[in-house]
Amino acid sequence: MTSRVLTVGERIELRRRRLGLSRRVVAQLAGRSEEWLRKIECGGSLLDSIQITYRLAEVLHFDDPMELIGWPTSSRSVARGMDLQLTALNRAIMDHPSTRAFATNTEQPLPELDSVRASLEQCRATWFGSPHRYTELAARLPAVLVAARSIRAAAHTTPGGPVAEAGGVLADAYHLARLLLTRVGDYHMAWLVSDRPIGILTHPEHPTRIAVSSWHVASALLSLGYLAESRDYALAAARRLTRAALPERLAGPAHGALLLVAAEGAAGTGDLTLSEALMAEAGQVAAKLDPNRPAEVPDSHAPDYTVSFGRAEVVITGMNIALQLGRVDDAIRLSADVDLPEDASADLEVRYYLTTAYAYGQRGEDFAAVFALQQAEHACPEDIRYDWMAHRTLQKLSRHDHHLIRRDLTKLLTVAGLA
Secondary structure, eight states: OOOOOOOHHHHHHHHHHHTTOOHHHHHHHHTSOHHHHHHHHHTSSOOOOHHHHHHHHHHTTOSOGGGGTTOOOOOOOTGGGTTOOOHHHHHHHHOOTTTOSSOSOOOOOOOOHHHHHHHHHHHHHHHHHOTTHHHHHHHHHHHHHHHHHHHHHHHHTSTTOOHHHHHHHHHHHHHHHHHHHHHTTOHHHHHHHHHHHHHHOOOTTOHHHHHHHHHHHHHHHHHTTOHHHHHHHHHHHHHHHHHTTOOHHHHHHHHHHHHHHHHHHHHHTTOHHHHHHHHHHHHHHHHHSOTTSOEEOOOTTSOOOOOEESHHHHHHHHHHHHHHTTOHHHHHHHHTTOOOOTTOOHHHHHHHHHHHHHHHHHHTOHHHHHHHHHHHHHHOHHHHHHOHHHHHHHHHHHHHOOGGGHHHHHHHHHHHTOO
16 A cells, blocks of 8 residues: 655645644745635645746755655655664564563563662663664663553552652653654654653643643644643643742753743744743743753752753754744854853753854855854764754755865764754
């Protein structure tokens, strides 16, 4: 059975949602009405000129305008078309102890929870610091997910079993999986895994943990293009955290991260006034925290370090919003305001340099884009290979084929598997 090929309208809507843009914003950038774009997406009208086709391709960042003229496309992630093995991770996410649909050996004894927790900490350190973080996390995390879920399931049938403790480890593992899947562009699986911890962390004793899980859900919604829902979800979680009246050092990072997601969602729906207000509030939260490094969400009872927040995060979000709105010059101007701390994680460095490279690539400044990509490669070569933004920027640069950067670009394309 062959899969159905997406229509041009479906491709436009899918890309618009993935970029976090509302129909009104895209229509305005294309110079047409919102109703016109609605008809295009629904299949009621066709693109009526080469000029508008190329303009939409530019607004929606299609590398090849032919994708809007009926050529087949794919919604599969970058990783699925390459050599990153995610089958084990995806099966670990989808499986459950009550079904064991993908289990190959069901007779193994349960490991100790402390051992699983230690393995999870290794996974966390890998994601935020290893130059091979994609392949290593994809290899290690499935076993942690399966073990934590099995321990929690067994604890439910044992009087006094460590249900809450195992649930905390399982939630943290889900959070790491969400980060990986989002970076490779597998947004639907990322949404699935982001929603799991919400049902696990049902007790209100640790509001920062619930806020962190809410941030993951809101971020997944944003990636899928549910802009208003992402905004509302993040704002509701931020309000709940504020009512908890925790010290700033505990609540600040999660609160600020939620405000940033809400700001992106608000900008995508066209509510720039609200977006700017949320960005300003997030900036105030960041100013109250340690100005020299991004703050991690602490929780002495159940540590979760999958959210980082600080001044750099605020600026990077501002760059993302500017790029979504087609304001490339603003994004580049903001990039100059980022002062990465000396001990910044590889993840933070990569996100900054890839966003900067993308902005310069959009403006046609190939030298600056290549330099930023080289900095990202220095922080983590695997991000050049697996991150969707890195691939899109490299593909754009390769079409320019500037002779003065050809050697450096060829090296980057080789690392990315695109040569």
